[in-house]
Amino acid sequence: MSETTVRDESRHIAEAFVSARRAARGLESYPGAIPTSLDQAYRIQDEAIALDGRDILGWKVGRIMPPLAGQYGANRLAGPIFDGTIFFDAQGKPVSMAVFDAGFGAAEAEYLLRVGTAPDPAQTSFTLDEAAALIDAVHVGIExxxxxxxAINDLGPAVTISDFGNNNGLVVGAAIPDWRSLDFAAWPVRLMIDGVEAGEASADAMPDGPIGAARFLFELLAERGIQAKPGQWISSGAVTGVHRVVPGARVETFFGSDHRLECLISAATSDRE
Structure with a gap:
């Protein structure tokens, strides 16, 4: 396949996803040739970011589980979180968060890391301590x-990457005071849907925990020539798993013994409405 053909195919796929998102319209099948590598998938994502045009206010990081991690040469993936899709907990009034009713929808309990200092653009490799030094706050949250x-999650990580990492928003909850001195990754985390527990786990089960997600993202963005910016959020990965939701569902998350966060799921609507 020629370089021109690859570029045209990437743009066609990106246009299909961006158009479907803007119209809140479902896609019955993948809109083109499924990317066979993560490089191809991120190329489609880059095209879609340019077409979308909104400012990027954060990045989601997700897991690639074995054996696919070995096949693709990475154990995580990333996608942009756009302006207009990040909401802050109103402390008592649940935030309404939209999913594509004709597509895929899920809620995930996550730790959210805020970038405090931009990485050196010339730095391509980070230790955990170097990654942590660039973070100025950690909050509880829901992706x-x-x-x-x-079928996005059934078709592999390259497909997930190509549609913005399967992200459609973020709920930012309370900050964790003194997070550098607390072993918050060991806290029990629970997620409930309509009053029924959907999952319980702790973030230390992830490779290198939430800070490992930040390190991965800084290295990936450096490789892609993208600058992480102060104030951007890093959604560090689904602690209790990926839990399907539909419009009308109520999602509650509990982090340790002190932090609770809630949102209500609504149906995405067309940008033209």
């Missing part, structure tokens, strides 16, 4: 994973 493509 809304949603795509117009219902």
């Amino acid at each position: 809304i994973a949603s795509s117009p493509l219902g």
